Amino acid sequence: MKDLFYYEFKNGVKLKNRFVVAPMTTYSGNKDLTLSDEEEMYYRKRGESFGMVITAATAISKHAQAFQNQISIKDETYLPSMKRLAKAIKEGGAKAILQLHHGGRMNAKGLYPNQDIVSASSIKALRDHAPNPRALKTEEVYQVIDDFLQAMKLAIKAGFDGIELHGANTYLIQQFFSPHSNRRNDEFGGSLEKRMTFPLMLIDGAIKVRNQYANRDFIIGYRLSPEEYETPGITIEDTLSFIEKIIERDLDYIHLSLGKYHQSSIRDKNDNEPIISKVKTIVGNQIPIIGVGQIDDCDQAIDALEYGYDLLAVGMASLADPQFVGHIKDKQKPKKTIDDQSFLPQSLFERLDRWKGIEDRGFNLIEKK
Numbered sequence: 062m063k064d065l066f067y068y069e070f071k072n073g074v075k076l077k078n079r080f081v082v083a084p085m086t087t088y089s090g091n092k093d094l095t096l097s098d099e100e101e102m103y104y105r106k107r108g109e110s111f112g113m114v115i116t117a118a119t120a121i122s123k124h125a126q127a128f129q130n131q132i133s134i135k136d137e138t139y140l141p142s143m144k145r146l147a148k149a150i151k152e153g154g155a156k157a158i159l160q161l162h163h164g165g166r167m168n169a170k171g172l173y174p175n176q177d178i179v180s181a182s183s184i185k186a187l188r189d190h191a192p193n194p195r196a197l198k199t200e201e202v203y204q205v206i207d208d209f210l211q212a213m214k215l216a217i218k219a220g221f222d223g224i225e226l227h228g229a230n231t232y233l234i235q236q237f238f239s240p241h242s243n244r245r246n247d248e249f250g251g252s253l254e255k256r257m258t259f260p261l262m263l264i265d266g267a268i269k270v271r272n273q274y275a276n277r278d279f280i281i282g283y284r285l286s287p288e289e290y291e292t293p294g295i296t297i298e299d300t301l302s303f304i305e306k307i308i309e310r311d312l313d314y315i316h317l318s319l320g321k322y323h324q325s326s327i328r329d330k331n332d333n334e335p336i337i338s339k340v341k342t343i344v345g346n347q348i349p350i351i352g353v354g355q356i357d358d359c360d361q362a363i364d365a366l367e368y369g370y371d372l373l374a375v376g377m378a379s380l381a382d383p384q385f386v387g388h389i390k391d392k393q394k395p396k397k398t399i400d401d402q403s404f405l406p407q408s409l410f411e412r413l414d415r416w417k418g419i420e421d422r423g424f425n426l427i428e429k430k
């Protein structure tokens with residue numbers, strides 16, 4: 062049986078356990094998009110318990126910003142803020158992974174003057190009040206790739222143990238892979254293969270940056286959403302073809318963004334095979350897979366490992382209980398009350414009050430004193 066309380070990557074990086082704080086936006090950065098003191102505390106508390114912490118989606122450029130008070134790594138002036146973030150996570154012995162993000166057509170409107178909301182094509186997302194994005198010109202796409210790689214160089218300088226490319230949850234990287242948002246006919250679109258160009262260029266670029274500016278122990282991960290609801294939209298077959306390309310590259314993990322770790326297709330209700338089983342058939346043991354989605358206690362964690370996941374990302378349960386792993390180790394139930402002892406930034410706490418479905422999972426919010 063896999064040991065819950067130890068993990069070693071192929072590059073030799075060791076984790077104190079297989080639990081990972083899932084990347085979670087806190088909406089709580091300072092006005093200038095640097096890390097706030099509340100956020101620093103939030104990360105410090107979780108770094109004491111979890112093996113690895115993936116940060117909130119961090120904006121790689123001015124136009125990448127998707128949310129109010131989202132932390133940024135858009136230029137050198139953000140280095141002190143990013144150093145504080147890496148240090149807060151690492152102090153307790155966790156590995157610190159910075160999630161690199163561009164929101165594309167999912168950016169909220171009105172975040173700053175002269176906002177430029179861009180995407181692969183000028184197609185609105187299927188949601189209420191979605192902005193109409195401007196299609197990036199071919200040379201601008203190369204600039205965005207460069208922005209990601211510049212951000213990665215800063216992440217190395219800031220002392221992170223790795224980066225995660227946020228290719229999931231309908232944001233820009235996914236928008237290039239998606240036949241819904243990508244209707245281009247240059248090298249970045251037109252066929253399944255061409256829709257892979259942008260994410261694969263990013264991955265190849267990141268590997269080059271690692272070779273040049275870091276060591277092989279610098280972790281590079283890729284987060285993806287295996288399917289989309291839209292028609293046309295990403296299918297599981299598209300994703301399996303993409304994963305075949307990813308595993309040819311020297312990447313350290315793939316992170317499957319799912320609502321439930323054992324979930325099957327959201328497009329084909331007659332297909333009951335869990336997505337993870339399909340992915341494992343393709344990847345075998347060639348690359349570690351991080352699972353996520355309602356891993357709320359020890360039984361679910363063990364079950365997820367049996368499905369084939371190597372690392373377990375914990376979202377909501379890590380928000381409620383910063384000492385989640387310690388409680389599991391001591392055979393106690395993780396705390397499900399979200400209160401002062403959860404050490405959450407205030408804006409995040411207020412958002413959770415409106416988050417759908419958390420009571421059904423046994424979480425409850427207690428107003429701060």
Ligand SMILES: Cc1cc2nc3c(=O)[nH]c(=O)nc-3n(C[C@H](O)[C@H](O)[C@H](O)COP(=O)(O)O)c2cc1C
Pocket residue numbers: 083084085086087116117118160227229230284318319320353354355356374375376377378
């Ligand atoms: C408050 C909140 C913020 C989130 N922000 C991000 C994010 O910045 N990047 C990301 O990839 N996923 C984000 N997610 C999704 C989580 O990483 C995770 O996939 C999801 O919460 C499911 O895991 P859970 O069931 O353990 O909560 C967010 C989720 C929550 C609850």
